[in-house]
Amino acid sequence: MNAYDLVVVGGGPAGVAGALTAAQAGLRVALLDSGARLGGQYFRHLPASFHASREGMLHHGLDRFVRQSGTLERLADLRLGHQVWAVTRQEELLAVHAVMTSDGPHGHPVELPVVLRTRALLIATGAHDRPLPFPGWDLPGVLTAGGAQALLKGNLVAAGRRVVVAGTGPFLLPVAAGLARSGTRVAEVLEANGGLGLAGHPWLALSKAGEAAGYAATLLRHRVPYRTRHAVVAAHGERELTHVSVARIDRDWRIRATRTVECDTLAVGYGFVPQIDLATQLGCDTGHDLDGSPIVTVDASQSTSVPGVYAAGEPTGVGGAVLSELEGRIAGLAIAAELGTPPAGEPPAVPGLLLRRRTRLRAFARALQQAYPVQDGWQSWLADDTLVCRCEEVTLGAIREAQRLGATDARSIKLLARPGMGWCQGRMCGHAVACLAGQAPQPPRRPLAQPITLGALERISDDKPN
Amino acid sequence: MKDLAGARPEPAFEITVDGRPVSVLPGQTVGAALHAAGIRSWRTTRFGGRPRGLFCGIGVCFDCLVSVNGSPEQRACLLVARAGDEVVTS
């Protein structure tokens, strides 16, 4: 059986850097990603059919990423459109289980199982937006900040005509700036945490980097108001969003005063949730990020507690694209050193320079996280009939009733009232339900990391190895 | 908008949404095409009949489910549209 040396899951900055580094060291590498193109969320870019000559306008560092991707395509087995739903140990190897959709006999799409066997695994599955529930957050027209960004960067579609951007964290800036540049009217940018307005934005204060300054300049040029200690606390509309309630909030995010702002679109995000389902399936040790998010614990070489399993990028703690790429590179070098047989007297697998840069970038990421906490006051924005779980339509009232019945933690609340039981498996509401239960979010238990048709599941052992 | 990225997209094609034609630039997802056409609400929930459309936009929330060419519950935000696709909302 011909196994890969390394399978990388995730084609963002961490995954591409890890795969490329390992492939350049001579390893046999496969990279899987669910998307149609490499890039992940940060380097999501237009399809080739758009012939975009100035796409760098939408991204920092895209050109470099595209060059890396091009090299990777030649050196590794790229499997796009593959959704990884499970990883299991098979004797000395790891089996990476994915599904892909292909056209069946009558043009009817058929989902097929794919199994790749490998000596090492790099988990580079990134993160998704962390929304908070509030009245009306399920109205069409309310998008996550990442969703608005994906429309623009991947499809050249503006999320709306008149947009409010709200939430917390540095990510609000590129989202608002991108929309403003695309000609969308950005009515307001609302940052729930404090600060001295845009000029005193912690991102600017912490880094003299041009990226944040560029976004700030764009917002100023388009005269987009940027307000700190403000939040959208309700969304309104019949079948679609027509206006939002904007509140001035205190340090704990309790409402001081509200007003109405008309908009057809709200882009909202309160940080990110690292995707660590594959790591918890394998039993990797986890810890908590500064903001309480469960993350995968890794050592200096990005190795998890499970032999042969590495993680890089957001799953080890949210830190952005530059840190992700660096972690991917370090993981690639460490895996190459582990699997190869370096001759005696070789320099250390991972140069100290890279490790020191990682230390600096992690400190920066921590400082940003500290500047943008999620405060408990958001819970006071909810009414009894506010949906907390979008999929199963579970209200705050139903969650409180479950607690009165003896559900003392997030898991038993889920068993009694069903939040997190639906399509998204708690990815959207999990953080909120844990907070409502008075708990730190627990590491996910998702043996199926993606939906899989029973037809594909019954055929998982049909697949010929690699 | 196209100036923004210096884009020269290939000619648009059509898909239908509940029988109504919608124009798509090659490479766009079904969800993006619907959004661009001003269709932002295309699913109703099974208990409360609440309207839904794109939310996370990256395949995680499953709110944007549509039926495409007879295959139910496809994530519109992930599925790249193809000429002639028949999209049916629920």
Added chain:
Amino acid sequence: MADVIVVGAGVVGAACAYYAARAGLDVTVLDRGPVAGGTTGAGEGNILVSDKEPGPELDLAVLSNKLWRELADGVDFEFEAKGGLVVAETPAVLEQLTALAVKQGVEHTLAGDLAAYEPHLAQGLAGGVFYPQDAQVQPMLAAARLIRAAQDRYGHQKVRLRTGVTVTGFLRSGGRVTGVRTSEGDLLAAAVVNAAGTWGGEVARLAGVHLPVLPRRGFILVTEPLRTPLVRHKVYTAAYVTNVASDNEGLETSAVVEGTPSGTVLIGASRERVGFDRTISLPVLQRLAAQAVALFPVLRDVRAIRTYCGFRPYCPDHLPVIGADPRMPGLYHACGHEGAGIGLAPATGHLLAQLLSGQSPSLDLGAFRPDRFPAEAHS
């Protein structure tokens, strides 16, 4: 001081508390976790008479079925009187099924036209037997709401639920159990009921008695919610009946498929004795999927979105342990129901409450005696 301490806030503990309170007793329910967090939380909520061999367990199931219907009138736990359909692949198996149904003596119909019951069933099955009494509840809600109903009906002072309290030992005086030691201090009671499910053997050991309750792992696959129900009843193959009664340690699977009010389809059933190992087994999931698709080909394109496992509390003779422990006066057991705990809970609680209040139980509990097992072998 309570009259009764119930150890375990699963469905069996909840039923014991409900019926004890109804009998006028003062009850405290303890659980080391939340309500319904153990095996109840991993159950499908089956209330079956169809899968029981004639004998004491079937008698218990028939009584329990009646009691569930009474409880459902007034307590909301998504009781669904959907009926169970047992299908046979071959005429020979159909003959065995029919013979069993006659022996069971419970209400049933020969389902000649399977499509009339389940339009999406596979072609080519020999036939089946329909049991209208088979039903389903949402087990976690059932446990939590039974305790709540007991509080509402018989007084919040009379029925107390204490979650997050771990029993660490038993209090004894004059050779009798007089209460429990817990992580939150000592609690006195005239009687202690061991309703700890799969962990019933451990609780018994704390009291110094041997009770061989072992975990028998089962996986369930849960599909995406369907807009149009594809499966109306609880449908399973005849192999399920033999697997339930089997002593095999290795993996056994049989197709059990049913829809739920939330629109999902639940797919079981697997049985393995592998201790408390929660590692997901893809070969098991593959078999569950294959068997479900064989029974309902329409499920081929339906997606599984979730899977989980639970641990059935299994005794060597597949019968539960219900009654006073003659080896330790004051100690009662209500555990070891294997995969039938949800279904058998009300009868268990009802009969135990009769014992606790000094009445003679309306059903002979001889087969469920706690001291029926050989003493633990010392090695």
